[in-house]
Amino acid sequence: MSATTSAPLLQARGISKSFGAVKAVDDVDITASPGRISAVIGPNGAGKTTLFNALSGFSAADAGTVTLDGRDITSLPPHRIARLGLVRTFQTARPLRTATVLENVLAGTYLHGRGGIGAALFPTPRVRRAEAALVERSRATLAAVGLLAEQDRYPDELAAGQLRLLEIARGLAAEPRVLLLDEPAAGLNKVETSRLEESLLEIRASGTAVLLVEHDVDLVLRVSDHVTVLDFGRLLRSGAPEDIRRDPAVAAAYFGTEDPVPAPSDEGGA
Ligand SMILES: Nc1ncnc2c1ncn2[C@@H]1O[C@H](COP(=O)(O)OP(=O)(O)O)[C@@H](O)[C@H]1O
Ligand SMILES: [Mg+2]
Numbered sequence: 001m002s003a004t005t006s007a008p009l010l011q012a013r014g015i016s017k018s019f020g021a022v023k024a025v026d027d028v029d030i031t032a033s034p035g036r037i038s039a040v041i042g043p044n045g046a047g048k049t050t051l052f053n054a055l056s057g058f059s060a061a062d063a064g065t066v067t068l069d070g071r072d073i074t075s076l077p078p079h080r081i082a083r084l085g086l087v088r089t090f091q092t093a094r095p096l097r098t099a100t101v102l103e104n105v106l107a108g109t110y111l112h113g114r115g116g117i118g119a120a121l122f123p124t125p126r127v128r129r130a131e132a133a134l135v136e137r138s139r140a141t142l143a144a145v146g147l148l149a150e151q152d153r154y155p156d157e158l159a160a161g162q163l164r165l166l167e168i169a170r171g172l173a174a175e176p177r178v179l180l181l182d183e184p185a186a187g188l189n190k191v192e193t194s195r196l197e198e199s200l201l202e203i204r205a206s207g208t209a210v211l212l213v214e215h216d217v218d219l220v221l222r223v224s225d226h227v228t229v230l231d232f233g234r235l236l237r238s239g240a241p242e243d244i245r246r247d248p249a250v251a252a253a254y255f256g257t258e259d260p261v262p263a264p265s266d267e268g269g270a
Pocket of ligand 1: 022023024042045046048049050051
């Protein structure tokens with residue numbers, strides 16, 4: 001571990017959220033830092049999505065504080081949090097079905113748009129140039145996730161994996177400082193997963209702080225800089241991927257065995 005760790009951009013402390021008697025998230029701390037991928041793993045129902053909802057303002061936590069770049073965002077509504085640079089994707093992709101792939105990504109860029117209805121109805125040359133720049137940026141975002149060839153298709157024409165990549169591109173279009181991805185590899189085949197993995201590494205290299213909830217443990221252990229393990233809403237372990245892989249308590253909670261998580265094979269096996 002390097003001694004020069006910068007302060008986390010996103011810092012959540014003591015997050016708790018109950019649904020009736022169920023403590024879905026119970027006193028969890030989590031951070032995300034620029035140019036790093038921090039993962040949250042844990043069995044189904046461990047509280048991962050509930051934690052994301054609390055961080056992104058979609059469902060307020062019962063307790064705890066969330067700061068973004070030192071600013072308290074705990075009780076802000078989701079659109080204000082997004083405008084401050086924390087953007088999340090959903091476990092189920094939510095594209096605009098009547099818009100093309102490119103238009104879907106364009107819609108994401110308007111988070112930072114200055115023009116109102118007037119600018120849209122009576123575009124000046126300056127507005128037209130700004131629009132053209134947004135289209136270019138959206139195309140670059142599509143290229144980054146390998147979807148440029150599909151820019152004129154509609155979401156319903158895409159394969160499941162492509163839809164997930166579109167969801168990520170929509171998030172990226174807002175140029176987030178922190179990107180929360182909820183199970184981006186769910187339903188992806190091997191080729192799509194490796195395309196996703198490449199995209200994740202590119203997003204990290206661009207300096208974005210990534211917080212990743214993911215079921216594919218091999219993927220998590222390959223790409224993450226830091227892993228937090230939740231179990232029944234509580235923080236079970238937090239550490240480097242190598243340590244998480246070897247931890248018997250993690251193996252027991254997550255896989256129902258005390259054997260360490262098997263190392264991913266480089267031989268292209270399962
Ligand atoms: N809206 C809700 N109403 C009631 N219970 C919920 C709700 N959302 C989540 N839960 C419960 O909270 C726990 C954590 O769920 P969730 O955060 O979706 O877990 P994960 O994303 O890790 O699979 C589960 O027991 C789930 O049934
Ligand atoms: Mg979930």
